[in-house]
Each structure stands twice: as C-alpha cells, then as structure tokens.
Amino acid sequence: MKKVWRNLPTLRLLIYAVALYILLMLLSSGGILNDYLMIIINICLIYVILATSLNLINGITGLFSVGHMGFAAVGAYVAGTFTTLVWKLPNDGSVSTTLLFIVALVLGGIGAAIVGALIGMPALRLKGDYLAIVTLGFGEIIRTIINNIDAVGGPRGLLGIPALSSFTIIFVATVVTVLILRYLVYSSHGRAMISVREDATAADLVGINTTKYKVWAFVIGAFFAGIGGGLLAHLIQLAHPTQYGFYASFLVLIVVYIGGVGSMTGSILAAFVLTILEKYLLPMLLQWAGLGVEWRMVIYSLLLIIVMIYRPEGLMPREAKFMIPEDH
Amino acid sequence: MALALEVKDLHVAYGGIKALRGISVKVEACSIVTMIGANGAGKSTTLRAISGIVAKQSGHVTFFDKDITSTPAHIIVAMGISHVPEGRRMFATLSVMENLEIATYTRHDKKEFAESLETVFSLFPRLKERRKQLAGTLSGGEQQMLAVGRAMMTHGKVMLLDEPSMGLAPVLVEEIFRTIKKINELGTTILLVEQNARMALEYSNYAYVLEVGVVSAEGPSSQLLDDPRVKEAYLGG
Amino acid sequence: MELTTFFQQLINGLQLGAIYALIALGYTMVYGIIRLINFAHADFLMVGAFAVYFFASFILTLTNAIPPIILFILGLIVALVAGALIAELSNRLAYKPLRYKPRLSALITAVGVSMFLEYFFASLPFIGPSFRAFPDLLKPVSFVVGGVYLNNIQLLDIGLAIVLMILLTFIVNRTMMGKAMRAVSQDKDAAKLMGINVERTITFVFLIGGALAGAAGILMAMTYPRIYPNMGILPGLKAFVAAVLGGIGNIPGAMLGGFLLGIAEIYATSYNSLLGEGIAFAILIIVLLVRPQGLLGEKQSEKV
C-alpha cells in the first residue's frame, strides 16, 4: 500500500489515461465518435509513439536523426510478417490473439532496435547535419532493401496483414510508451542523454559515457518506432515501402519540432494537433470553402511555416525546468 | 573638449533579465575612460549597447554629437567605433590573416592595410608567425591578440575594449596596456572594460564603477585609485 | 564490360554527376554560410525550370526564328533571375524571422517552404501536378566518338558545372564579400563589429544560391526535358548527399561529390540495377565513417 502511495504520480497519470480511455470508448460506442474520428484518433496515437520516440533521439540526446520511419518500417515488416505467418497456422483458440499480437509488436520493436544500434554506430563519429544525412540515408537504404525483397512483397508491399490494431491496443501501447520514455527522461540516465545534447565533450569529461548513451538513444527510440510501425501495419492491414520514405520521416520530424523539440508533452500535443488538422479540419474546411482537396497540403505547409516563425521553439518549448519532484 | 561618446540613461534587458538600469557615461575625445565592476555588473552590456549589437530599451547614445541610438551595428562600425568583444569572438575557420583582412571590410585600402598590418605584427609577432593558422585553433591568449589586432585594423575613432588582457600572459598584459596608450596617443579615444582594475586605472584618465546595472561611482582615475571603497572592492587588499 | 560500354557509362556518369554537382554547389554554398540545410533549394530549381518553360513557350509562340543560342542564353538569364528571386523571397519571408532562433527551427521552416512550393505549384490551375514537356532550347546534337555517344547538352552540363564551381570558389575565398560571408557564418555579432551588413550579406548568399538553383533547373530540364512540381526532390536529395560526401560547405567538394556520386551510381546500376538506388547512401555512409568531415571537408578538430 505504501509503495502504491509513493508511486502517486504514476498512479495519477494512469488514472488520467484510464479515464480518457473510458471516455473515448463511451463516445465511440455512443456513436458520437464515428469510425472516421476513431481512425484519426488511432493515427494520432501512433504518431504520438513515433514522435515521442524520435524526440528521445533528437530532442533529449540532441542527435539530429531524420530517418525515423526507417525504424518504423522494420517494425511494421517484422511484426506484419510474423502475424501473417502465424495466422496461417491452425489456431484452435487456445492461444490468445492479443498475446500473439503483443509478441509480434515486441519482435518488431526488437528488429527496429537492432537496426537502431547499427545506425547508432556511425552516430558516434558524426555530428549534427552529417549525422542527419546519414540517418536519412539509412532510412532510404532500409526502404530500398524492402523494395527488393520479394518475400515481403517488394514494391507490392506486405499484404494480408490481419487487422489486429484495435483502439484499445493502440491506446495501451501509447500510454506505455509515453510512460516509459517519460520515466527514462526524468532520471539520471535521461540527464546523461541531455548532457550529450548540451555539450558532448564536456559530458565526456564529467564521466558520462557519451558513446553508450548515443547508441542507447537510437536503440530505445528505434524500438518504440518499431512498435509504432507494427501498430500502423495492423491498423491499415498492409505495409508498403513508400509509406516509410524520407518524406514520411519528415512528417514525424515536423511533429517533434512543432511540438517543441525536447518536450515530450509537446510531441504528444503536436501529434494530435497536426494529425487532426491535416486529416480532419482541413478537408472539412476545404469542402466548406468549395476548394479542391489539393489545397490541403498547401495550407498545411503554410501553417507550418507560420507556426515556426511565430513559435520557433515549438508549441511547447522544451521543459526548461528539469526538476524531479521528490515523490516521483 | 569634444565628447566622443555620450551614453544617457541607458536601459537594456536580456529577455526578462534587466542588465542595465539607467547607465550614463561620457567619454571625452582622445581620452582613455575605463569601466570597472564586479561580474555581471553590466560592463560588457554597456559596450554592446553602444556598438549596437544588443537592443536598447531606452536611453540615448551619441557619437561626436550624432545620435546613434538606433543606428545598426555595421553602420556604427563604419562611422568609426571599433569594439573588441568579450570572449574574443574569432571567425574560427578563417585564417589569422583573413580575420585581420575582414576587419577592414568597410573601407579596404591596400596601402593602409599593409601599414596597419605592420603595426599589429610588430606588436604581436606570434600572429605574424601564425598568419595562416585557422583562428579557431589558436590558444586562448593568441586569440586575444588577434581580437585586439582586428580592432586595431579598423582604425576607429573610438575603440571599445572588453577585457583585452583576459587570459594573456603577464608580459603581454603590460604590452597591451602600453599599446592601448600608444593607440590613444595617436588620436583614438578608448573606452576600456577591465578586471585588472589597478592597471586600468593607472592607464586611464577617467573611470566609472558599475554595480548591478547602475553607475555607483565615477571620477578621475587617479582619484578612484585612492578611494578606499574602490580599493577594498576592486583592487584587492 | 566492353570497352565502349565502359566509356559510354563513364560519359553517362559524368553527365549525371554534372547535374548533381550543379545542384550541390548551391546547397553547399548556402549551407556553408547560413548553416541551413535549405531543403527548398531543390524547389528553387523547379521554379527556375518552370520560369524558363513559360518564358520559352511564350517566345516560341511569338516567333520560331529566334536562334537557339540566343534563346538558351535568354532562358539561362530567366532561370538565374527566377531562382535568385524565389530564394531571396523565401529568405525574407520565412528564414529571416528565424535568424537568431534555434538553428533547427529554420530547418523545419525550410522543409515547410519546400512542401509549400511543391504543393502550391501543383495546385495552381495553370501549372498543376502534371508532367510537362520542356521545349528544346538548343537542338540536341549527338556525335559518336569511337562507338561512344555524346551530345552537346552533356558537354554543356559538365562544362557549366566546372565553370560555376571555379567562379564560386573565387567569390567565396578571394573576394571581400566572400570573406564577409564566411565571417557571417561564424559569428554574426562579431561580423557586425567588423562593419559587415549581415542581412545584406545573407541576401547575397541567397541570391547566388538561388541563381545556382536556377542554373541547375534549366540544365536539368534541358537534359531531361520533362518538368513537374516535384522534379527537384530526388535529384535534390542526391545532390545533398553529394555535397555532404564532398564535405558540406566546401565548394570544390560539392563538385567532386557530385561527379563521384554520378559515376558511382551509373556503374553500380550497370552492374546491377537494384544496387543503383541505394549506392549513393551506401557510399556516403562508408566515406563518412572513414572521413567524418567528407572528402574535402576541413577536419573540425574541437579546441577544448
């Protein structure tokens, strides 16, 4: 009991999450949130996972990585391949599909993490924009490789993935991801990562193994990106190489920077704001104004520029106060 | 005598932090005026405000009777104020020579350039030795030499010097002060900020003491040298 | 591989490399001074190409009698001006407000500008997303040397890439404006204290960078006479890789990187066409692992 009490903030966050979940479920079963809004919420949540995990690499550790969708692709393909294979096997119902799906997601995450470790290696030698272009390159190489593996469909994509990403699973995965990343950031290890961002040489000289933390940032960030990719693949029931190109990676990057690089709350907020704007508000607005849908992205990119000019540090500037309450 | 610089009731803030709360300073032409004060008193900020690289909240700056309060920095420089900023501010990937060249950006004249170069090199032979080295790889003191050398190249009518002796070997500290005197004798007005207060006072005509954004004392340098409060606070027992 | 094929591929590689180099020059120059990966550079190229397209179409509806060389030169001028204008416009409206803000905000803005230009052009009724045939400004003339096919436009690409590289190197390293540009790239406040008008210098950088994009645009359109709003994306990406490969900020490096990448891509493709797509990045990663500062980049050893 005492332990639970001391974990109060965690508990509080969980209570919020459960309350939000129940609310959304009620709204959706009551028909107020229709399938369209639900799919948008699902996409928002997946973007939360992708953006917060990228924020760990970019915002917290200060490694300018721009090929995040490459990791998501690995997750999507590994998890997707796993479930398509397993679903072909006879199942008498003794194995829970949810459990199998979780296994698939974790496998996808691990696959992505391994690739993340690979990418973390050059990260040790490269700085700033050089690192950026290499991560971009890695992302493109991953995409090219997938494009050329016929076993996973090549340019046709990986098809026939079962529709396992329910709102519940996506919601839980998002909450878990955010909690883990948050806990990690608000800990000694998180501070070590931040020191790498602030001044890697100085960090090294106060005893931080900067090499290790750079690799860890990539591994953890990639792991969750892989989870996000797995969820996405099982939401739309296919994985296609073109979903994971550099353009898609830029969209995640934009979420992170509009939200405020280094701010987890900002990433969450921006994932919702931008996705809803792009997929819900703008189409409605255009229809109402009688403009063609092609203007959607024109307005979107214009808004992006305007936000950056007026809020160059993002919607929620980096949490400057970095104190951990005693009871946390 | 004419006033080279006049600062009236200057207020400057960085974001929310008030750095200057009404500073007034007068610098007579052809004199050496020094500003001393503890860390964070606002000395560097005053210089930055004069040369226009920080925005002024209120107050006025005049330069030989011309109001330069809202003149952009590069024009102020062209008008004849050169500023050796705090922290050296080298162009790290330019060579020593290029750093010196760029200082004559506003009016590049081959002959004049050669002459000034001669002066700078004779004062700092190390710079001559290293003229091809990238400025960023110079040692701290070498960079300081370059920073002063750069300001000397611009031939301003007024020179703002922000801790020119910082990080210099004692032998060079002497040298720097003598050089300042020499530059001054050639007709350049000097506004000097120094932590090495004793020397600064010895070499200057008039002095201001700054304390958290305001002028707390002023007077002829020789007078301040003997002021017990100044002695106690800034000259060391 | 037969010898003629080998040489034919070399020519192919040089031509592709020249296009990469032309784009990379602008990238590297703007990056070198502003420290901004100007993702919109590739779209300035597209703007330049479209400007020439409309200009040339207009002229050709008036008269057919205009000598090709005059048409080309006029087109080149239009491309340079259009590129320079759009670059400076982006600078004024989008980048300038962020000059003293975190560097990466400007980068995201650049992505925004890039997206905006692409989508905006694709949405404009008189441009649209579709592919357009670019008129022949110069009549393509092919000739065969020892079984190897060459043409005048290839030679123009290669020649112009080299000329512009030399010109740019001269401007940046030898002229006072060039030195001022480099000083601004290091420390804007200190540059002001040297009497440098920082904003004017940056404008100058964008004008030159944009003009280079325009030049790349017209040449790309002449070499591959099909233009559309997204035409810059892929070559832009490759050119950026080339710039990094050569050492970003380094002008001869951009050209070297461009040619190297072009040739490598062609040979890799001819060995196995599936290899061609990833080779640019693979080379880049390998080179950067060995030389993190790029081929010609100065080693930025940090002074502690």
Place this chain on the structure above:
Amino acid sequence: MPEEKKVVLKIDQMSHSFGGLKAVSNFNLDLPEGVIWGIIGPNGAGKTTVFNLVTGVYRPSQGHIHLLGEEITGKKPFTIVAKGAARTFQNIRLFGNIPVLDNVRIGMHKNYRPSMFDCVIRDGKFRRAEKKMREESMELLARFNLHGRADEIAKNLPYGEQRRLEIARALATNPKLLLLDEPAAGMNPNEVDKLMEMVYLIRDEFKLTILLIEHQMRFVMRICEWIKVMDFGETIAEGVASQIQNNPRVIEAYLGKGVN
C-alpha cells in the same frame, strides 16, 4: 620535492603535436597527493594541451600518464574521470540550457547509477539514488554559494557564478585530482582572493590534489606550492614561487618586468 607522499599524477616524457606544431614536448610531472601546483607560461605554450592530454581529449603521441598508479594514456575521457580526474575549462563549458542543479547531478551520474530498468519502473533503488543525488548536489551547491540558483538555467548565470558552477560540477564526479584551467580569468582581484580561499577549502574538504593553469600571478604565486613554467611546449623552469619570480628566463619569456 616531498618524497614521502603518494604520487597522484605521474607524467613521463609526454609529447604532442598538431600537424607540424609541437605543442607539448617531453613533459614530466610527479604530482604528490594533497598539493596545489601550478602551470604557467606564455600564451600558446601548451598548458591547456597538457590538460587535454591528461583527461583524454587528445591522445599523446609519446609518453605515459599514470593516475593513482594506473596507466591512463590514451584512455577515453569518461574512463579517466571514473578513475578520479576532473577538470574545468578555459572557455566555460556548462550544460547551458538546463538548470544549475542538473549540471551538478549529471556530474554525479557516474557514482549513482540505478539501471535504466530501475528508472523505468521507478523502484526503490531509483528513488533512493535520486534522493541522495539531489541532497548531495544541493550540499555541493551550497558550498559554492549557488544553492539559491539551483533552479536557474545555467547559461543565465553571471560569469563568475558559471565558473564556480563548473568547479562544483567537476567536484560532483568525486575526483581525487582536480585540474583547473584559468579559474580566475575574468575575475577582479577581490574575486580572485575569494576564489583562492575556496580552492584551499575544497582541497581540504574533498581531500583533493589540484593542478591549475593561471595567468593571474597574484593568484598563482600565493596559492601554488610548486610551479612549472612552459614555453613552446617545453618546461623551462620549475620551483617554488620565489624561485620562479626571480628566474631570468621566466621573466624574459613570461612575467615581464613590471608585474607584481
């Protein structure tokens, strides 16, 4: 040189060049436990380079370095810190955008380290470590008169406080050897005097051995028990303050005539 004391830092025949420039040549040092020694020398003499070599920023092209009897030549900086050497920088290098307290806690990271897993599940190990780190950091800040500044963003501190914070951060790593690169730069004589007291204090309290570089003779001559003088990478003299002050070669190359 006092013989009976343990040698904390031992450098043998260390040399290093940048390109053709010989920045340090044949540098030797036997630094006994508990002393405060100084390195002085003209600008560009190679002093900072010595620090960089000792702390692993550069790898010496020749020679050996032992810290507390263990060879550290060519080791990575963070391992050298782990073995007990900490330093400050000539140009202040704080973690500028985060609070003062966190600067110090990062310095402590290597000593308290709950695993990432502990952190993620927030178990007792994690909480105890965090509590301890926080308490110790606050204590350390208090000692440097910075506890009122714990929540402030480091880069907004005035220069003098930044220097103090840098020392506090170095001490947070729990070092045996502290290397200070021009700690008194940019301070006025009064502040220098205060700094001097503080250096004594931390030496005694933290049982440190201190090696420092400084150009302010007022500071060096009073505080350093032994001074090495470098010029062009070579050691041109060493001794106690009075010897150095009167050494004609040092006067000629470094001190000049009129200073103190």
Place this chain on the structure above:
Amino acid sequence: AAPSTPTPTPTATASSPTPTPTTPPPGGDIIIGCVAPLTGDSATFGKSTQNGVQQALDETNAKGGLLGGRQLILKTADDKSDPTEGAAGITRLIEQDKIVAEIGTVQSKVSLAIAPILQAKKIPMVSPTSTNEKVTLVGDFIFRACFIDNFQGTVGAAFAYTNLKVTKAAALFDVGNDYTKGLAESFRDAFTLLGGTIVGFEAHPTGATDFNAQLTKLIAAGPELLYLSDYYNDVGLICKQARALGYKGYFLGGDGWDSPDLVKIGGADVEGGFFTNHFSKDDTRPEVQTFVKAYTAKYGEAPDALAALAYDAANLMLDAITRAGSTDGTAIRDALKTSNFKAVSGTIKFDANRNPIKAAVIIEIKGGQQAYKATVAP
C-alpha cells in the same frame, strides 16, 4: 494542354449543370465517393481519375439522374498515394458524406488499404486502375475496371513475337512500382514462353530521370525491342535517351503510355512505338467517340487511359445502381456481378474474382498521333 488553359476545380459538383427538380425525389441525392491521389507524386493520375468520374456523374445528372431523378454528388478524398491517408479518407467519405459507392483508388497499395473497410461496411467499390490481383480478392464488394497485371504483358509479348516478328527483347521498369514491375515480369514470362529471348531485364528507381546506365547496358545486349512498362512521362524520357544512345529497335509498352503528353515529352523519339490499351480514341464505337468529345470539351485535353477507366468504373457503378433499383450496397454488388456493360474500354463482364473480361487494343504512335493497330481478345 496549353499552359494557359485552366483546369476546372475538381470538386466542380456545384457548377455542374443540374436541372433542379421541382419536387425532390425520395431518398435525396446519391453520394458517390472517390479516393484518389490528388497530391504528391501521382497527383496527375489522381486528377485524370477524378475528371473521368466527374464526367460520368455529370452526364448522368444531365440526363436526369438516377432512380427517379436523384442527383449524383461526387465526394473526393486525397490519399497522397499513402495507404494510411487512403484509409482515413475512405472512412471520412463513409461516415461523414455517407457515400453509397466508391470509385477508386488508383494505386493497388492504397486500394488494398481501403477495400477491407468498404467490404466490412458492405459498400461496393470499383477501382479503375488497381491492377494487383489481390485487390478484388479482399471481398465480394470489390471490383475493378482494368486488366490485371499479367494480361497486358501477355498481349504485348504475343504482339511482339507474332506481329513484329521480334525474337530478342529487353525490358526496363520501375522497381518501386508494382504495376510496371508486374507488367514487365508478365511480358518476360510470356515472351520466353513463346520462344523469344529476353536479353536484358533492368529496373530503375521511382522518380528517376536518368536511364542511361540501364539503357547502355540493355542496348549493348542487342535487343530488337524494348518493353517499357512505365508511365508515359518516364517512357518519353527513356525513348529519348535510348535513341541518343544509338538504339534503333522497337519500343513497346502498356496502358501507362496513354497520354497526350507522351508525344510532347518524347517527341520524334517515341514515333513508331506500340502500346497495349483498353481502348483507342479512334475507335468508332459511339461510347468512345462521345466520351472523347465530351471529355475534351470539358477539360481542354484528350482523356488518357486513367480518365477513361475512371469513367468506365463510374458508369459500371451507375449502371449497377440503376439495375439494382436502390442504393443498398448488397443490391448494388449483386447487380455489379451481373454487369454486361458497353464501356469505353469495351464490353465489360466480371469474372468470378470480379475482374473485367474485356479485349485489349494495340496502338501505334504515328505522326505524333495514336493510331489503332489491332484488337486482342482475352
């Protein structure tokens, strides 16, 4: 198109000539959905598709609508060639716009993402151009109006081998595009089966502009025919580059060639090329002639294959709605299954897997125009 000719805004539903009935018919307007890539790399295909669908709807509306005067309204969603966008787009059309049928989308990868959603909601879908076999296998509400991948390749191979008497051929395709890859592979297989030799089989990345490396290699192998399964814009460049490298043989391709811009980009170098298509603009059948005329009048340019297929897909759907006599999804599906519709691309029936059974035509580029060459029955 002449650059100055403005293309009308795609959601031109409001401006379409709709004779407003005095008494609104029971049930109100019929909403038809169209998900298409209206922005991004394939926007030009999305645009043609949308135009084709709009054309069909407008014509029906002008004739007084369906089911006793109910007007047809088109609601579009942009999929940006991204399956996720497609999925969001189609749910929007279903939930907010209450569409009764979907025409689209262009690419198989996106169709595969939206088909399960429509299947679950029992809303019929006819994709005009998704050639991947798997698309209609998603469920019995999913149909298509185009050939599946291997049909065109087979027809092309037969034409090359028998009519052109070619024995050595080579192929070049877009590795990132399943359509062009599928075509090239089926051509290769069919051509080899007939007894021909494939002397080269090369890929290029999506978005490439420089094909010299592949072409140099292919030409060195001495093919008499190059099979180019790309879209017209790439084909134009490829033909140009091939001729500049001294290639003298034939060019052959698929329906991706069908665009007036092919000749503009490729110029004289595409002259004499052949491609397989769904219909020929010169076909004298009235379906074809009225469509081509009306489309050209409306959009200022001749229809391409995508526009024609979208037009057909929409008309198939409208025909089914008429025959079903209701907007109920299951009823429409049942009607679609028994389609026997005279479309622009021939008379269409569906096989058991809801693929159209129809003939292909061979078209030659002659004097900068498309000329009908032959018809090949399935």
